Amino acid sequence: MWHDLAGFVFNLDLLNNYGMRLLQGLRITAEVVAISSVLGFLLSYPLACARMSDNPLFSAPALAYVTFFRGTPLLCQLYLVYYGAGEVRPFLTSIGVWWFFRDAFYCCIFAFTLNTAAYQGEIIRGAIAAVPKEQVAAAQALGLSRYRIARHVVLPQAMLVALRPLGNELISIIKASALAAIVTLLDLMGQTRFVFARTFDFSIYLYAALIYLAITEAISRLWNWMERGLSRHLVVTAPPVAAVITPVMRNTVENRGYVGQARA
Amino acid sequence: MGWFDLLFGPDGWTPLLLKGALITVALAVNTVPFGFGGGLVLALLKLSRNRPLRIACDAYTTFFRGIPDLLALFIVYFGLQSLLNKLGQITGEAWRIELNAFVAGVIALSVVVAAYSSEVWLASLKSVPPGQSEAAKSLGLDARRVFLLVVLPQLGRVALPGLGNIWTILVKDTSLISTLAVMDLLRAASEASRATTRPLLFYSAAAAIYLLFSILSGGAQSYLERRANQGYA
């Protein structure tokens, strides 16, 4: 009986025949995630600054942007980009960007980048807000320029606070990237669906799950290690358990959105 | 046809979108007791003295938090059913449990939400000082009473922000069920846009409804948090 059940859950022949396909898919997943999370990171700081600006001309659109991209499912955003672009092709062609939206790969990168920028922007904003105001005041009193205050006083501390939530966001975007399969991209999930459609063998989903799991676990461990290394100078080093639970315990609006790693 | 007729005309798609929105809400609401309840059970088991049990629960959480939600839903949606059937075959039992798409969707979402929420529950369980349980025990309360009367009432306040987070994730996660079969809000928008070839209009409409949900949830959450924290500040 147990042998039967094991054979049902894991089928090694399957891996033999289709393992290469999974690896090809993994490459696409890695490309999509790497490009969109880096681009999203680049967008996040300007976005956070706009959000914190006293000028409503900057802060209002930034708030709308963040609210939209965090308040609607990523799948819906992806459909909007992919099928929406198809609908307005004449316009996109006339401004010379249709080649970009024609490609499912670029559509995914576009949608994921805009989405993760919203999440990362809020993380950066929360992290900057966590730096005590007195420090900025003190730096101003010392006559430091705005750039130097940002570069040498605020950001180093803020990035340390942002490190863990940014790691969670990276894991989140890796998981979310599986949606690319729905708009024909043969990423890891896409290849998995392809093999399943061909074989109806359920094990392929479990293999894919193990690959995703290995990646997200590796990143989560890497982040723990980085955090330990970077926060060594702090007097109170948080024990690992507390590090996991602190975002949950902080009952502030800024920190909302860090805890869960998933988005739809 | 103009966009107004497509939405609100006699053959407009608004009724289907609204029906879909209702399904979305129903999926999310029905997931809450099982997802959050399951998460609490998981958290309690993680604190138990039984080591294999603890490891199993940790493995469960790691697995479902570490893989794409879409993949988790597929695994539960198809795998759970096949596994049940297979077990039925192997054990020679003549029973067959049938899950309709909505119920299967709720179970799949609950499995994922339980994994997410168990971490929140665990953190809030640890926030209750052990001295309180000890004091209650020394007053002669049994373990069940200690949990129900002393620990549980305090969990809600601490867990609220985290659970609220998971709720907003859950509402958005329901859209993944649309890729299986269930006629939720996103699926309704897909149907409308494929029938009319006007995806921008209908996906925007769906996005607007999701946005409304998340703004309402956010408002409700801060209200609940304010109430729960009265007398704590």
Place this chain on the structure above:
Amino acid sequence: MKSAKFLAFVGLAACLASATASAKEWKTVRFGTDATYAPFESVNPKGDIVGFEVDYGNALCARMKVTCVWQNQDWDGVVPALLSSKFDVIFSSMNITAERAKRILFSDMYYATAPIFATQAAIKSDDVTPAALAGKAIGAQSSTVFANYIDQRYKASEIKLYPGGDEPFIDLASGRLDYVIGDILVAQKFIEKNPGCCRIVTELKRTPDTFGPGVGAAFRPEDTDLKDMFNKAIAELDADGTYKKIEAQYFKTDIRGK
């Protein structure tokens, strides 16, 4: 105490599921269909599944004196869903092939239409040999006989597979795809709704190994009694002219096949 709680939770979950005995009289038959395939099956603004196969399936049910329930199911998951009892029959333009017959049971064929290649209106060439389509983007619905056909023969083309039946046509109209392979009547319906977007290039022969003889209803292997009921009803609806009547409401040509 904790395990009791856990059991209660499992019990609660099980209450949601309805347990049924496996051997039964068929009073209700649950139809699974992928309603992205107008004019055979699609969703109308009320949310109902409508189309030729729905009308025909309902007529079969009336003849078999059973209640029909229609369920939407994504095509990629249609066979697993059948096998895992999410419904009792696939009634969704499923072509009868030897490969599929290894896992599921087919009724007699109830319609047969031609597979086609469609292309953008601007592409004038009628050559659809693998050599001519090398480097071109070809779309099809995934897990279909059409997808298998191009996957086997068009190795040098860029193949894109879509979850829904009409999504390849939508992407053909938007210009993402150069060619789509699919069903002739589905293509005609799409072009009728989107005039000028695209054109049908050529009909393909129904090669038995890839496309099979035509479309049938599919059942779980153990439900031979249900299959026999369907075959009897299919024959009866042919004989009394009901098939012809329903067909005439949707199509100008005869799709019955033989």
